[in-house]
Amino acid sequence: MTLPLALSQNVINLMYGVAAILLIVGIKRLSHPSTARSGNAVAAVGMAIALVFTLASPVIDSYWLIAIGVAIGAVIGVASARLVRMTAMPQMVALFNGVGGGAAALIAAAEFHRLAPDPGAVSGDILGAGMFSALIGSISFSGSLIAFGKLQELLPGRPIMFAGQQVVNGLVFGAAILFAILAGSTEDQVWMVLLIVTALVFGVMLVLPIGGADMPVVISFLNAFTGLAAASTGFVLDNAALIIGGTLVGASGTLLTVLMGRAMNRSLANVLFSGFGVAPAAGAAGGAAGGDGQVVREIGADDAAVMLAYAKHVMVVPGYGLAVAQAQHATRELADLLEARGVRVRYAIHPVAGRMPGHMNVLLAEANVPYPQLLDMEDANPEFTRTDVALVIGANDVTNPAARSNPESPLYGMPILDVDHAEHVIVLKRSMNPGFAGIENELYYNAKTAMLFGDAKSSVENLVGGVKNA
Numbered sequence: 001m002t003l004p005l006a007l008s009q010n011v012i013n014l015m016y017g018v019a020a021i022l023l024i025v026g027i028k029r030l031s032h033p034s035t036a037r038s039g040n041a042v043a044a045v046g047m048a049i050a051l052v053f054t055l056a057s058p059v060i061d062s063y064w065l066i067a068i069g070v071a072i073g074a075v076i077g078v079a080s081a082r083l084v085r086m087t088a089m090p091q092m093v094a095l096f097n098g099v100g101g102g103a104a105a106l107i108a109a110a111e112f113h114r115l116a117p118d119p120g121a122v123s124g125d126i127l128g129a130g131m132f133s134a135l136i137g138s139i140s141f142s143g144s145l146i147a148f149g150k151l152q153e154l155l156p157g158r159p160i161m162f163a164g165q166q167v168v169n170g171l172v173f174g175a176a177i178l179f180a181i182l183a184g185s186t187e188d189q190v191w192m193v194l195l196i197v198t199a200l201v202f203g204v205m206l207v208l209p210i211g212g213a214d215m216p217v218v219i220s221f222l223n224a225f226t227g228l229a230a231a232s233t234g235f236v237l238d239n240a241a242l243i244i245g246g247t248l249v250g251a252s253g254t255l256l257t258v259l260m261g262r263a264m265n266r267s268l269a270n271v272l273f274s275g276f277g278v279a280p281a282a283g284a285a286g287g288a289a290g291g292d293g294q295v296v297r298e299i300g301a302d303d304a305a306v307m308l309a310y311a312k313h314v315m316v317v318p319g320y321g322l323a324v325a326q327a328q329h330a331t332r333e334l335a336d337l338l339e340a341r342g343v344r345v346r347y348a349i350h351p352v353a354g355r356m357p358g359h360m361n362v363l364l365a366e367a368n369v370p371y372p373q374l375l376d377m378e379d380a381n382p383e384f385t386r387t388d389v390a391l392v393i394g395a396n397d398v399t400n401p402a403a404r405s406n407p408e409s410p411l412y413g414m415p416i417l418d419v420d421h422a423e424h425v426i427v428l429k430r431s432m433n434p435g436f437a438g439i440e441n442e443l444y445y446n447a448k449t450a451m452l453f454g455d456a457k458s459s460v461e462n463l464v465g466g467v468k469n470a
């Protein structure tokens, strides 16, 4: 099967430029919930243009295998995008990211194999780009599969560590670099195979010692790897769209990793090498919260509902527990009821609330919460002093005042939502158990705070009933 049209490379490159512009505009639009949907569509059109004009390239002379690959990929892609639950999205991103890295490594290996009978036919920099794709793409593939396994609970989520691990990891990585140099200099395929095998082993070793809860940061980091691998594959294949697209993925993955680290007040080295997620016993870290006879005040749903119903300003602070309980629809219903009574309701969104970037925005968008009600942390914090009731639903670490005041706390320095500046705080969670960071929250012992214990969805439903009767 051949295509009738064989476009000139100039036309193809021009259309790659158009595709690149659409991808950049699409990414820009992803930065706000109100434009994110159309941003996705714009980027998809850009990707479609890049695909169509790549297929129209005169260098392609048979389309059968490509058609079969596209059909298989399209079925898997459409089915998983439709069937996967929102809470399983990080796993899906990990898998898709991994296959991207694996594809880049396979292309590098295939090109190496194609050129093997004719050593010296390509320049050293193209060979170098191929080695880089094979190395980084393989690390991203196996690392992403381990991240998937941890998130899907096929593997233990806790960090898997052993003595001298970092030395062993360093040696494996060193061996992979050595094989890359040997493969590039001798053009012997044995070194290429060894390079890919050791890079795959390194990807596994890199991610095993990282706790399951840190996987979103790891996936974003490996996503940057996949982008770089794809970009260098673009140099091997002399394909401008792949170079531009891969660089965009590499840059945005790097920025997202940095932003997530900053919002958690943790360096990338701390995420990769500290074995974070081996939770200390509650209260073991983070100071004296809860000690010294401090008491926790409990509140019933009916009393909490009365406080909300007679407030002027309510700030909802959603967190990971809202996602676990799937309480977003009930929360929207509660907010609607309150607004109908003249209460001003808004939502304070912390950048790392939940377990993936934009987790809270996605959940609240699913429940059709109007975008103007969503406030970023910077806009929400000054509002807490004017807030009558801060309603914390399954959020913990992102509200912990120890991040501001206790230099001993592992959270110290992390920007938080200043819920304790509100007049009253109602916290919905099931127990006094800590959150992701494994440390107690002194907010729960504040005289302003009342705890409504229970699953967030049933608690919010009880509040809805209470407000209706208030």
Ligand code: NAP
Binding pocket: 213, 214, 215, 216, 217, 260, 263, 264, 318, 319, 320, 321, 322, 324, 325, 351, 352, 353, 354, 355, 356, 357, 358, 359, 393, 394, 395, 396, 397, 398, 399, 428, 429, 430, 431, 432, 433, 434, 435, 436, 437, 454, 455, 456, 457
């Ligand atoms: P969090 O600190 O993990 O706390 C979540 C709280 O929700 C827990 O204390 C838990 O308490 C409660 N909860 C769980 N299931 C519940 C249910 N069914 N009903 C009611 N409550 C429930 O969450 P967060 O405040 O959203 O903070 C996010 C944390 O994750 C931060 O430490 C952040 O650094 C980290 N993180 C975020 C990302 C990201 O991209 N967003 C990535 C990696 C790590 P109970 O068990 O007592 O109910």
